[in-house]
Amino acid sequence: MLEGRNIIVTGAASGIGLAAARIFAGYGATLMLVDRDEAVRAVADGLPGAHSCACDITDPGALAEVIARFPALDGAFNNAGIEGAGGALLPVTDYPDEEFDKVVAVNVRGLWNCLKAELPALQANGGGAIVNTSSVMGWLGAAGMAAYSASKHAVVGLTRSAALEGAMLAIRVNAVLPGAVATPMLTERGFVANPDFAAAAASAHPMGRIARPEEIAEAAAWLLSDKASFVTGHTLAVDGGLSAR
Ligand SMILES: NC(=O)c1ccc[n+]([C@@H]2O[C@H](COP(=O)([O-])OP(=O)(O)OC[C@H]3O[C@@H](n4cnc5c(N)ncnc54)[C@H](O)[C@@H]3O)[C@@H](O)[C@H]2O)c1
Structure with missing residues (x-):
């Protein structure tokens, strides 16, 4: 599905990005894997033809360097993200400004x-596709996670706006909006900080479980591929029906 495509994946050392790296490589993509965690190098070493850059996406110069090393770009999965406050649920009044x-x-x-x-x-390079990782919290409010929810709403706005700018340039821009996913963001932080949330997460989803990271990565692969050739500006919930309630 992604044969011969040069694709950047950010946040590729863990969770959804790690699953995406493996799945995109399986679909034939040549990858540039980006993460601030040095573990990204070992991920690339394990995948045919994959390159890596251990850098931080908050540094604009770092991304310019990535592009310089990987110029004939066909696609990008902009997936790196953080939950903030170590996954603690805190009301606006208690949430630290620095977080x-x-x-x-x-x-x-x-x-x-x-x-x-x-x-x-x-x-x-004549066009291509971008997929951004938002969240169902990019559509819905989230008590205790206002900063995260606001940031993921912003990802929806950036996605739609970039899609309009790219439409006549053969550049498609879409977003995936996961529900709860079994990655370290939840299993090692969010669920640890909030045992009540861990107990309730599966039943909050109409399908009665949370997602595997591969289920989000497969949706991103489809959006990056030519199979989604007339899809742009779209926000695709991958949430077991959570946002259909
Ligand atoms: N896990 C969930 O339930 C869930 C739900 C909805 C959306 N998401 C989103 O999915 C994306 C991936 O999250 P995940 O669940 O795989 O989490 P994760 O913590 O397992 O992986 C995130 C990766 O991003 C990297 N990263 C973080 N900040 C970075 C930076 N500044 N520069 C470079 N790399 C950076 C981390 O090192 C890590 O490897 C995030 O955008 C997250 O907000 C996750």
Whole structure:
């Protein structure tokens, strides 16, 4: 499905990005795997033809360097993100301002940096596709996670706006909106910080379980592929029916 495509994946050392790296490689993509965690190098070493860059998406210069090393770009999965406050659920009045700033710096400004570096590279290569990872919290409010929810609403706005700008340039821009996914963000942080949330997460989804990271990665692969050739500006919930309630 992605044969011969040069694709960047951010947040590729863990969770959804790690699953995407494996699945996209299986579909024939040549990958540039980006993560601030050095473990991304070992992920690339285990995949045929994959490259890696251990860098932080909050640094615009880092993304420019990635593009310089990987110029004939066909696609990008802008997936790196953080939940903030170690996954603790805190009302606005108690949420530390510095945590709000960190969440916005990665989830909004970091993704902005990625778009700014990727869009000209895609245009220079005759077009391509971008998928951004938002969240169902990019559509819905989330008590105790206002900063995260706000940042993921911003990802929807960036996705739709970039899609309109790219439409006549053969650049499609879409977003995936996962429900709860079994990645370290939840299993090692969110569920640990909030045992009540861990107990309720499965039943909150009409399908009675949370997602496997591969289920989000498969949706992203489809949006990046030519099978989604007339899909742009779309926000695709992959949430077991959570947002249909
Ligand atoms: N897990 C869920 O339930 C869930 C639900 C909805 C949306 N999401 C979103 O999915 C995306 C992936 O999350 P995950 O669940 O796989 O989490 P994760 O913590 O397992 O993986 C996130 C990866 O992003 C990397 N990263 C974080 N900040 C970075 C930065 N500034 N620069 C480079 N790399 C950075 C981390 O090192 C990590 O490897 C995030 O955008 C998250 O908000 C997750």
